[in-house]
Every structure is written in structure tokens, then in C-alpha cells.
Amino acid sequence: xxxxxxxxxxxxxxxxxxxxxxxxxxxxxxxxxxxxxxxxxxxxxxxxxxxxxxxxxxxxxxxxxxxxxxxxxxxxxxxxxxxxxxxxxxxxxxxxxxxxxxxxxxxxxxxxxxxxxxxxxxxxxxxxxxxxxxxxxxxxxxxxxxxxxxxxxxxxxxxxxxxxxxxxxxxxxxxxxxxxxxxxxxxxxxxxxxxxxxxxxxxxxxxxxxxxxxxxxxxxxxxxxxxxxxxxxxxxxxxxxxxxxxxxxxxxxxxxxxxxxxxxxxxxxxxxx
Numbered sequence: 712x713x714x715x716x717x718x719x720x721x722x723x724x725x726x727x728x729x730x731x732x733x734x735x736x737x738x739x740x741x742x743x744x745x746x747x748x749x750x751x752x753x754x755x756x757x758x759x760x761x762x763x764x765x766x767x768x769x770x771x772x773x774x775x776x777x778x779x780x781x782x783x784x785x786x787x788x789x790x791x792x793x794x795x796x797x798x799x800x801x802x803x804x805x806x807x808x809x810x811x812x813x814x815x816x817x818x819x820x821x822x823x824x825x826x827x828x829x830x831x832x833x834x835x836x837x838x839x840x841x842x843x844x845x846x847x848x849x850x851x852x853x854x855x856x857x858x859x860x861x862x863x864x865x866x867x868x869x870x871x872x873x874x875x876x877x878x879x880x881x882x883x884x885x886x887x888x889x890x891x892x893x894x895x896x897x898x899x900x901x902x903x904x905x906x907x908x909x910x911x912x913x914x915x916x917x918x919x920x921x922x923x924x925x926x927x928x929x930x931x932x933x934x935x936x937x938x939x940x941x942x943x944x945x946x947x948x949x950x951x952x953x954x955x956x957x958x959x960x961x962x963x964x965x966x967x968x969x970x971x972x973x974x975x976x977x978x979x980x981x982x983x984x
Contacts, residue, residue, distance in 0.1 A: 719744075720737050720742045722807040726750040733946045736947065744769065779796065784836070789836055808856075814882075817878050857907075860886045860964070863883040894909075907961055912966070947978040
């Protein structure tokens with residue numbers, strides 16, 4: 712018996728990285744998971760993983776999952792994601808908005824097309840997916856919505872610290888927007904049995920995207936020395952926020968390890984991929 716038995720979850724951006732681990736952790740607790748992402752076949756060795764591979768990993772471990780290839784920049788595909796999930800798995804109990812398209816460029820060099828794409832995928836898509844799943848959650852007076860954020864939402868120090876991080880203004884903007892959306896929606900649905908939270912890593916997670924953007928040469932060493940976080944930490948924190956009492960654990964801008972420490976929880980290992 713798992714704490715998510717009988718629940719249906721959508722996890723976006725679940726072909727790799729944080730989204731993959733959240734999908735697998737939820738499935739290990741009994742949730743039927745719709746694995747959503749754009750990647751249906753691997754074309755770049757720097758970014759391993761596809762929706763089908765995540766689903767197969769879950770199924771090999773005895774879980775239930777379906778692959779729903781989805782371009783979240785397109786409104787019709789966002790609607791199809793929810794419709795297909797409901798048709799194949801049942802009403803959505805949990806929505807995890809994790810997908811991201813990210814570019815790191817200074818403001819003066821940022822093209823309009825990339826600016827619009829980042830807001831479409833990381834702000835508009837979570838907003839609309841919430842709109843699509845909320846009516847059913849309200850009818851059943853139960854549900855959990857989790858938006859994955861980042862420490863980039865915090866204001867930078869002035870004068871800025873030395874080292875990497877320049878060119879992240881737009882990334883910080885979208886994450887700040889998703890945090891304000893999370894707390895605002897939590898306030899709107901408070902008392903209706905629906906929890907809404909935002910979750911950030913306490914330290915950098917060595918996902919393929921982080922490794923690529925920041926040129927990390929030895930991700931495992933970073934985790935071992937404590938300067939980075941294993942993805943299981945985010946997965947366990949996500950599980951806590953998507954199974955807790957909506958009257959108590961809602962409206963949070965939570966940080967993964969700090970949340971687990973507060974709740975007295977430890978990350979659980981997953982079956983090998």
C-alpha cells in the first residue's frame with residue numbers, strides 16, 4: 712500500500728531530471744502517472760531520457776504510467792494532456808508543473824521569441840493546466856498542485872557576487888512569477904481541500920540541464936561533497952507536498968532539504984533506472 716494509491720498525477724518535464732524522479736517517486740507510492748514532456752526520442756547525448764524511457768522505468772518497478780508527448784508552449788497540447796490523462800487514468804488528483812525551457816542571456820541580448828517562449832512554458836502553461844484540473848478537484852474537494860521553482864526567484868545581491876549567474880534575469884522572472892501564482896492560487900482555493908505550493912531545491916540539482924548550462928564536469932562529486940543535491944531529495948519533498956493535509960501544507964515557497972528536515976523525512980532510494 713502506498714500513500715498515493717488510487718491517485719492520478721500529471722508530471723510535466725518528466726523525461727529526465729527532477730521531473731523524472733518525481734514521476735518515479737509518485738509511482739512508487741501507488742500513483743498512476745501521466746509522464747509529459749516534448750522528448751520522445753533522444754537526439755542529443757547531453758540530454759539523455761525520453762517520456763517513453765521514464766514510463767518503462769516505472770513499469771519495470773511495478774508502477775502505472777502513460778507517456779503523453781506534449782509541447783507545453785501550445786495551448787491545444789496542454790488541453791490534450793489533461794484530456795488524455797483523464798480518459799486513460801481518471802480524474803487528476805495531482806498536478807506537478809516542472810517543465811522548463813531556459814536560456815541564459817543578458818537582458819540587452821534577449822530575443823523576444825525566447826522571452827515569450829520561456830513565459831509560455833514556465834508561467835502560462837502552469838496557469839492554464841491549473842485552470843483545466845481545478846474544476847474536478849473542486850467537485851471532489853481534494854487535490855494538490857505543485858509548481859517547481861528555483862532559488863533564482865530571489866533577488867540578487869548588489870553588488871553581485873562573483874562567479875556564474877549573470878544572464879539569469881529572465882529565468883528569475885519566470886520563477887518569481889510562478890511563486891506568486893502559487894501563493895495566490897493557494898489563497899483562492901484555501902478551505903476547498905486543494906493544496907498549492909512551490910518547491911525549489913535547497914542546493915543545485917545535478918540535472919542534465921544544470922550540467923550543460925554551468926559546465927559541471929563531475930556532478931557525482933558535487934553531490935558527494937554536499938555542494939549539490941541528489942534528485943531524490945526534490946522527489947521526496949514533492950511527495951510530501953502532494954500528499955499532505957491541504958489545510959495545513961499549502962501556500963508554501965518551500966526548499967527541498969529544509970522541508971524534509973522540518974517534516975522529519977528522509978529521501979527514499981528508487982529502483983535503478
